[in-house]
Amino acid sequence: MILPSPCFTMGNGDFEQPIPDDRYHGIYFAMLLAGVGFLLPYNSFITDVDYLHHKFQGTSIVFDMSLTYIVVALLAVILNNVLVERLSMHTRITVGYILALGPLIFVSVFDVWLEKFTTKEAYVINLLSVGVVAFGCTVQQSSFYGYMGMLPKRYTQGVMTGESTAGVIISLSRIFTKLLIPDEKKNTMIFFLISISMEMLCFLLHLVVRRSCFVRYYTSHDQGKGPVKCHDPRDTGTGYRVHHDVTAEEVIFVSLSTVF
Known part of the structure; x- marks a missing residue:
C-alpha cells in the first residue's frame, strides 16, 4: 500500500x-471586487445621467434603460436555470464578463468618443447595450452565488459587500471626473474608461483566483471530486x-x- x-x-x-490559507486576504478582496463587477456596467450607464439627458433631450432614456435591464435580467435568470446543468459554472461566469465588458467598450468608443451614430441610432444602441449588459451580469451574478456557496461563508459576505458599494464607487467616479474635467465629452470618456478598467480587473482576478489552491480545494470537495493536489x-x-x-x-x- x-x-x-x-x-x-x-x-x-x-x-x-x-486547509489552504487565504494569504493576505487576497481571495476575499477578489470576491469583494467581483461583487462590484456585477453591478458596475449597468451603474456606469445610468450614473452618466447628465450626459444622457444632454444627448437625448426630451426623452425618458433613464427610465427606458431601467425597464430594459429589469426585463432582460428576468429572462436571463430563467435561461441560466435552464442551462445550469449544460454549461459549466466558470463558462457561464466568463461569458457574463464578456457580455458585460463588450457594450461598455463599444459605447465608449463608437458613441461617446467617435460619435458614429445619429441621435436615434445612439438611443437604440444604448438600450441594446443595456440589454446585453443585463443579460451578462445576471448570468454572471447568479452563477457566482453558486460558486460562493462552495467557499466559506465570509466570501459570500464579501461578494454582497461589493455589490452594495458598486453604486457608491461609480457615483464617486462620476463626481470626480465632472469636477476635474470641465469638457463633458472628455469626462464622460474617462468615466467609461475607469469603469472598463475596473471590470477588466474583476475578470482577470477571477481567472487567477479560480486556479488558486484555496478555491480548488473547496470546489473539488463540494463537487465530489476529492481533494486537489496542493503543496x-x-x-x-x-x-x-x-x-x-x-x-x-x-x-x-x-x-x-x-x-x-
Missing part, C-alpha cells in the same frame, strides 16, 4: 492535509515527511517512497 498523497485529508493516525508545507523536499502521532506523543520521519 502506497502512502497517501499530500493533498488527501485522512482520519486519525494518518496524514492530514491542512504540503510539511514536505521539505528531502523525501521525508514529519508525522506527529498525537496518541503516542512522538514524532516519526516517514519516507515518501515507502511501500507497505
Whole structure:
C-alpha cells in the first residue's frame, strides 16, 4: 500500500492535509471586487445621467434603460436555470464578463468618443447595450452565488459587500471626473474608461483566483471530486515527511517512497 498523497485529508493516525490559507486576504478582496463587477456596467450607464439627458433631450432614456435591464435580467435568470446543468459554472461566469465588458467598450468608443451614430441610432444602441449588459451580469451574478456557496461563508459576505458599494464607487467616479474635467465629452470618456478598467480587473482576478489552491480545494470537495493536489508545507523536499502521532506523543520521519 502506497502512502497517501499530500493533498488527501485522512482520519486519525494518518496524514492530514491542512486547509489552504487565504494569504493576505487576497481571495476575499477578489470576491469583494467581483461583487462590484456585477453591478458596475449597468451603474456606469445610468450614473452618466447628465450626459444622457444632454444627448437625448426630451426623452425618458433613464427610465427606458431601467425597464430594459429589469426585463432582460428576468429572462436571463430563467435561461441560466435552464442551462445550469449544460454549461459549466466558470463558462457561464466568463461569458457574463464578456457580455458585460463588450457594450461598455463599444459605447465608449463608437458613441461617446467617435460619435458614429445619429441621435436615434445612439438611443437604440444604448438600450441594446443595456440589454446585453443585463443579460451578462445576471448570468454572471447568479452563477457566482453558486460558486460562493462552495467557499466559506465570509466570501459570500464579501461578494454582497461589493455589490452594495458598486453604486457608491461609480457615483464617486462620476463626481470626480465632472469636477476635474470641465469638457463633458472628455469626462464622460474617462468615466467609461475607469469603469472598463475596473471590470477588466474583476475578470482577470477571477481567472487567477479560480486556479488558486484555496478555491480548488473547496470546489473539488463540494463537487465530489476529492481533494486537489496542493503543496504540503510539511514536505521539505528531502523525501521525508514529519508525522506527529498525537496518541503516542512522538514524532516519526516517514519516507515518501515507502511501500507497505
